[in-house]
Amino acid sequence: MFEDRLLELKDKDLLRSIIDRSSSQGPVITVNGRRYLNFSSNDYLGLASHPDLAGAAASAGKRYGFGSGASRLLAGGTVLHKKLEKKIAGFKATEAAVVFNSGYSANTGIIPALAAEGDVIFSDELNHASIIDGCRLSRAKTFVYSHKDVRGLEKMLTKTKASKKVVVTDSVFSMDGDIAPLKDISDLCKRHGCLLYIDDAHGTGVLGNGRGALAHFPIRPEPWIIQMGTFSKALGSYGAFAAGSADVIEWIKNTARSFIFSTALPPPVIAASIEAIRLLSKKTGLVAALWENRKRLVNGLMQAGWDIMASETPIVPVKIEDIKETLGMSEHLWKNGIYAPAIRPPSVAEPRIRLTVSALHTERQIKMLVDAMNMSNYKKIYKSPGRQETK
Numbered sequence: 001m002f003e004d005r006l007l008e009l010k011d012k013d014l015l016r017s018i019i020d021r022s023s024s025q026g027p028v029i030t031v032n033g034r035r036y037l038n039f040s041s042n043d044y045l046g047l048a049s050h051p052d053l054a055g056a057a058a059s060a061g062k063r064y065g066f067g068s069g070a071s072r073l074l075a076g077g078t079v080l081h082k083k084l085e086k087k088i089a090g091f092k093a094t095e096a097a098v099v100f101n102s103g104y105s106a107n108t109g110i111i112p113a114l115a116a117e118g119d120v121i122f123s124d125e126l127n128h129a130s131i132i133d134g135c136r137l138s139r140a141k142t143f144v145y146s147h148k149d150v151r152g153l154e155k156m157l158t159k160t161k162a163s164k165k166v167v168v169t170d171s172v173f174s175m176d177g178d179i180a181p182l183k184d185i186s187d188l189c190k191r192h193g194c195l196l197y198i199d200d201a202h203g204t205g206v207l208g209n210g211r212g213a214l215a216h217f218p219i220r221p222e223p224w225i226i227q228m229g230t231f232s233k234a235l236g237s238y239g240a241f242a243a244g245s246a247d248v249i250e251w252i253k254n255t256a257r258s259f260i261f262s263t264a265l266p267p268p269v270i271a272a273s274i275e276a277i278r279l280l281s282k283k284t285g286l287v288a289a290l291w292e293n294r295k296r297l298v299n300g301l302m303q304a305g306w307d308i309m310a311s312e313t314p315i316v317p318v319k320i321e322d323i324k325e326t327l328g329m330s331e332h333l334w335k336n337g338i339y340a341p342a343i344r345p346p347s348v349a350e351p352r353i354r355l356t357v358s359a360l361h362t363e364r365q366i367k368m369l370v371d372a373m374n375m376s377n378y379k380k381i382y383k384s385p386g387r388q389e390t391k
């Protein structure tokens, strides 16, 4: 029934395939019995396979069992869930926090809790798909502003008469690796009396010495700022959270449908998230090692003349113009034992190789990636005079 449509995708080079590992996540993974250098994961700090996370999960499983059996409102949660929420509120310097089952479920639940029909949402054009879906579900009128365009946003805000306005943005954009101008955006929100909802999925554990985007700028948490973040990326676990003032968090618990109508996360997952936050606070060198590796990768790529687009974080896209060539580059790397995925429409408008670097990559592994890219046929197409990052 879907054969023709699948063929159509294939003809356009848009058919996606799933790569499953037979090893743990990390800088080296095993796929189909072969080892690959891995530059694709969001496990920025290498916590996904840290033994202390697995250990915390195992002990919690022994004590509380694996499954949670019901939603939080029906006693599906445990004291660990509460403990994690307290830890998050402390970590983000907010009054309260609530745990969600995933980043996707957080955005599709929280955004409709903050804005409804008659209200207005302003959303950056490069926001994550789960934000787009959350805006749709809310039924609020959604204005999409140009990427990071504070002036454009201000014009839209000035023109809008609605009494309830919410600005929604990623802190770090997941496919471009650039950072939203949150200081300007938060000043704007304050002036216009808007709520500001920040998706800090790629900022948590990465920016602000691990504390996230607000600590990075720094911006003081305010009652009109709601931070969302995930445990699934730098924290190496699974799930998500919202952090903010006590009343907004209470409101979210009472109205976010993905919170109310979904089974609570299993206790072992919660225990792993608690352990991840503990490790992050204790191992202060981890975040610094991540940024050191980011610098190594970016310097190597820029010296060789690759275009890293607007990257400012450990997400480093490399521009390759068209879909066929992007796929060709990814295949070339794969043949050389390196996994670096091609990202193409509809995920992004401009095809690219999306590299992510972790604190655990070695200097040699990063050099192997850059050398392999330089060996490809695509170098002569895209090479521009070498330049080095100055900051």
Ligand SMILES: *Cc1c(COP(=O)(O)O)cnc(C)c1O
Binding pocket: 102, 103, 104, 105, 107, 128, 130, 170, 174, 199, 201, 202, 230, 231, 232, 239, 240
């Ligand atoms: C990954 C991501 C999500 C979704 O989080 P999951 O926990 O993987 O569901 C949401 N927002 C952004 C910006 C992301 O990068």
